[in-house]
Amino acid sequence: MSTIQTEGTEEVHPDVLLVNQARAGDVSAFEKLVRQYDRQVFRIAQHITQNREDAEDVVQDAFLKAYEKLEQFQGNSKFYTWLVRIAVNESLMRLRKRRTGRMVSIDEDVETEEGSMPRDLADWGPDPEQQYGQSEMAEILRKTVQGLPPGFRVVFVLRDVEGLSTEETAETLGLSIPAVKSRLLRARLQLRERLNRYFRDRNKDGAK
Amino acid sequence: MTCSEFLAQLDDLMDNNVTVTMRADLEAHLKGCEHCVITLNTTRKTIEIYRKHEIYELPNDLRDRLQKAILSKCRNC
Ligand SMILES: [Zn+2]
Numbered sequence: 512m513s514t515i516q517t518e519g520t521e522e523v524h525p526d527v528l529l530v531n532q533a534r535a536g537d538v539s540a541f542e543k544l545v546r547q548y549d550r551q552v553f554r555i556a557q558h559i560t561q562n563r564e565d566a567e568d569v570v571q572d573a574f575l576k577a578y579e580k581l582e583q584f585q586g587n588s589k590f591y592t593w594l595v596r597i598a599v600n601e602s603l604m605r606l607r608k609r610r611t612g613r614m615v616s617i618d619e620d621v622e623t624e625e626g627s628m629p630r631d632l633a634d635w636g637p638d639p640e641q642q643y644g645q646s647e648m649a650e651i652l653r654k655t656v657q658g659l660p661p662g663f664r665v666v667f668v669l670r671d672v673e674g675l676s677t678e679e680t681a682e683t684l685g686l687s688i689p690a691v692k693s694r695l696l697r698a699r700l701q702l703r704e705r706l707n708r709y710f711r712d713r714n715k716d717g718a719k
Numbered sequence: 720m721t722c723s724e725f726l727a728q729l730d731d732l733m734d735n736n737v738t739v740t741m742r743a744d745l746e747a748h749l750k751g752c753e754h755c756v757i758t759l760n761t762t763r764k765t766i767e768i769y770r771k772h773e774i775y776e777l778p779n780d781l782r783d784r785l786q787k788a789i790l791s792k793c794r795n796c
Contacts, residue, residue: 540792545785550777557775567781571788578789634757649774656762656769671766677734696730702757703765708760 526590534581541581544704545574548591551673557715559602561657562609569605573598594677596683602689606661639710643655655705663698720748725755735764 525638526547532540549570556569576597577584584593641647656664669680681691725748731737732745747758 536734540791541789542786545789546782549785553777554773554775554783563778567778570781573787574785575788575792578792624764632754632757635761640768645772649772652769652774654770656774667769672769683771692730696726699730699765700726700758701767702796703762706765707761710764710769 519661524589525716527586529591530581530584530586533578541578544590545596548594549574552594555595555598555673556602558656559599559619559661559665560605560609560679562605565590565602565605566611568603569598570623573601579695590707592679592683595669595675598640599669603665604659604692633707633711635707635710636712643709651706651709655702658705659698659701663694666691667696667698667702720744722752725749725752729762732759732782733766738747758770777779 529540529544533544546583552573553566553570556566556573557563560566560569573594577594580597584590605621643651656667665684666680666686669675669683670677675683677688677691677695680686681688684691686694728737728741728745732742734769744757750757
């Protein structure tokens with residue numbers, strides 16, 4: 512991420528400048544932050560809640576909360592990861608509400624049975640996506656990620672889709688680094704396994 | 720190196736987070752193991768596909784509603 516140089520030697524992230532302006536009463540500075548991150552927050556909320564209405568509410572609530580709590584933001588962490596933490600918490604709360612009676616926790620399904628070795632050896636074609644249209648592709652990807660346990664899904668979306676580091680993901684979720692790593696591996700392998708049925712190279716496959 | 724040992728390093732390998740010696744060991748394993756080559760390639764591709772496709776588009780009206788909600792909380796607007 513880019514940073515700009517201030518008079519001193521310290522580098523200040525542009526987000527921090529916007530936060531400071533917003534704190535000083537400039538609401539348009541906060542609106543800039545909203546436009547910068549609303550897509551990501553929505554994506555994260557959708558990935559976790561798997562419910563469009565909930566995801567929209569999460570975006571609304573997360574930004575409003577961030578705006579109200581702006582005083583509590585510590586300039587030494589990134590605004591984005593701070594915002595993501597708020598959004599993840601809101602999302603998990605909504606997910607729990609929807610699934611009353613079913614425990615939902617991001618600690619769910621973590622007991623690691625070994626042998627997550629992929630069973631299916633088939634390689635994918637050079638451009639496996641080309642056999643599907645845009646919207647069909649999006650549908651396949653949504654269906655596939657939906658099947659992951661929430662605790663894996665959230666790690667996958669933060670690490671692989673939004674590009675947070677392992678450390679940032681661990682901090683955001685209150686997990687240890689080894690826990691993040693183990694979930695990420697299992698999430699990636701499970702997704703791979705599930706996408707395999709759509710993408711396996713049919714030329715090498717014989718009749719299907 | 721066994722396939723399980725290879726798999727344990729898969730993420731670090733993809734994230735470019737392995738030592739030179741480890742990388743050499745992993746590459747040596749890949750030379751003799753088609754299974755792990757395929758696992759590595761298709762897992763990489765899985766991540767790439769998810770990064771490339773926007774599967775949850777931001778609803779059009781959400782921005783407007785959000786902006787209104789924020790302005791209503793603004794102390795000095
Ligand atoms: Zn192997």
